Amino acid sequence: MGKSDLPAYEQVKAWIKQHIGSGQWKPGDPVPSEAALMQQFGISRMTVNRALRELAAEGLVTRIQGSGTRVAQLHRISSRLTIRDIHEEVVERGHVHTTRVIRAEREKAGAEVAISLGLRAGATVFHTVLIHMENGVPIQYEDRYVNPSAAPEYLDTDFNQTSPTLHLLRHAPLTEASYSIEACLPSALEAKELAIKRTEPCLVMMRRTVSGAHVASIARLIYPGTRYSFAGQFQA
Amino acid sequence: MGKSDLPAYEQVKAWIKQHIGSGQWKPGDPVPSEAALMQQFGISRMTVNRALRELAAEGLVTRIQGSGTRVAQLHRISSRLTIRDIHEEVVERGHVHTTRVIRAEREKAGAEVAISLGLRAGATVFHTVLIHMENGVPIQYEDRYVNPSAAPEYLDTDFNQTSPTLHLLRHAPLTEASYSIEACLPSALEAKELAIKRTEPCLVMMRRTVSGAHVASIARLIYPGTRYSFAGQFQA
DNA sequence: CAGTGGTCTAGACCACCGA
DNA sequence: CGGTGGTCTAGACCACTGG
The missing domain is CATH 3.40.1410.10 (Chorismate lyase-like)
Incomplete structure (x- = not known):
């Protein structure tokens, strides 16, 4: 309970981010597969997939089809440089x-x-x-x-x-x-x-x-x- | 044919981007609803949803639950300034x-x-x-x-x-x-x-x-x- | 080959907005 | 109230990787 009002995919993202942020998972380490996360969280694959896809888009993990998902090598510090009027x-x-x-x-x-x-x-x-x-x-x-x-x-x-x-x-x-x-x-x-x-x-x-x-x-x-x-x- | 080897959600994104980029749809104009795009492209709602969600993440459109999707007011020019090793x-x-x-x-x-x-x-x-x-x-x-x-x-x-x-x-x-x-x-x-x-x-x-x-x-x-x-x- | 991610479907329930 | 998007499911087929 507690944070159970968050969408499921956000909970998965938060869980993974915590492991990366705390240093338990180091760059290059494998992240549990979609199948494993389905079981662990008891949710469908599409939901797990969304969580991992968004983490990849944020640059926190790297995904390779056929190979797996890993913690990104360098948590590149990147931010949006917005060019405005x-x-x-x-x-x-x-x-x-x-x-x-x-x-x-x-x-x-x-x-x-x-x-x-x-x-x-x-x-x-x-x-x-x-x-x-x-x-x-x-x-x-x-x-x-x-x-x-x-x-x-x-x-x-x-x-x-x-x-x-x-x-x-x-x-x-x-x-x-x-x-x-x-x-x-x-x-x-x-x-x-x-x-x-x-x-x-x-x-x-x-x-x-x-x-x-x-x-x-x-x-x-x-x-x-x-x-x-x-x-x-x-x-x- | 032609670009039919692209994933369906990418085709939807490309179609919408083209309308925005060419000026046919101006900032504030409504974008077709998920239901309309489902019919038009003959694809499922999840796929349409992904296309629109990604466009929203890129800042091209604004989505409001219950209201609809619209072309974003200012196509903010922003890019990731990446700070690297x-x-x-x-x-x-x-x-x-x-x-x-x-x-x-x-x-x-x-x-x-x-x-x-x-x-x-x-x-x-x-x-x-x-x-x-x-x-x-x-x-x-x-x-x-x-x-x-x-x-x-x-x-x-x-x-x-x-x-x-x-x-x-x-x-x-x-x-x-x-x-x-x-x-x-x-x-x-x-x-x-x-x-x-x-x-x-x-x-x-x-x-x-x-x-x-x-x-x-x-x-x-x-x-x-x-x-x-x-x-x-x-x-x- | 088995395991992985990439994509897609056809439903579903809900919260929200506007009339 | 009907229409919208937000989320989720339980399947499916495929392309790719690795041993």
Whole structure:
């Protein structure tokens, strides 16, 4: 009794997690088979299967058809790094988000940009540069190229009302994205617009989003190191 | 035919994803009920249920018991940022991982460290500082404090064989972790050990891991900005 | 070969929501 | 109240692994 109000598959998951978490079962050790767990808990195989399948999806166990289920080698510490609309993020902190548009225009794509967007060099692309501020303090310099095929009305947006990210999420449903995070020093222009020294290190996120058949956008997001950090947590 | 070799639940998922991805179904729109999908695909409810449950787990749809399934409001862009053992990571790239131990000793905890580890000030803690190298090039400066209650044998480890992360994963099963990533300039010592200039920006990850009742370890990991980046990708 | 997991079915009971 | 999703069962067939 006690926790008997939990669904059966959750009870199985909890039981297994406890054995792994307490160190009784070490990485590489076998986990009881579905048949064994059926008997032990007196439940059907589908229910046991769901428990094990979800544990596998969480990365706690490894399953190999024909071989068995084992405790995963490294309990990889992983957490969801969620990339969100910065407007939403700032407002959620109870702060005021404002935007200063530095540039918003049509451009002929240079070679590098064209390749990244999957266009031919010289094709027309949208280019925006803007500063996001939290309570008046600049926290992000956003330099973005947008594929007109993916979001034809992009430049009609009032970026003070609707952030580029939000517009794109609404008009070019996301199917794929990739990013990288690096550290670097700001350019003279970036430092000026962010109101920081050129020697202040920044986090730079390069992000590329795909919507259906098109690369929708490539963005370079620069955050002053002293005013922003990516954070996350994880629980077994 | 064609894709008929895919499991039925995957076909249902693909069909729904296509409607969402193409924009035919917009955020907030209802997704056909389990009963409707059963009929349409001629499959059992459990199979339909699995498809919808997985889509919900991926954040593409929202399900409310008694109400129905709808397309999720914002297709949140999120991906798993996986924190891995650096040794494993380097070896996977086909490179050679070596370690230089700068410091490995017992210490009286200062106030800040003690608080972070959940100990009283002056308690004994383990303190290690080491450099991780990939093909001989320094890529990470690791400054770590370990709670002796969580991993009593920590200092007996041969860190040239077993990285601190690996030792901790093995001896102090992870139950919780949190991290943050920032940009900053290295200290004089850090710059010297990493063989970089003091003006070269670095990525700094602060990580705190919990094992059962104890805070197991707090680590400050410093990566030269030009030699390392965090990257990831995700697919709807 | 026996044992494993991967998938699927055709039912079932329940809690919940909205009209 | 009818429709929804949440959970569960007792079978089944298959593909794969290992000895």
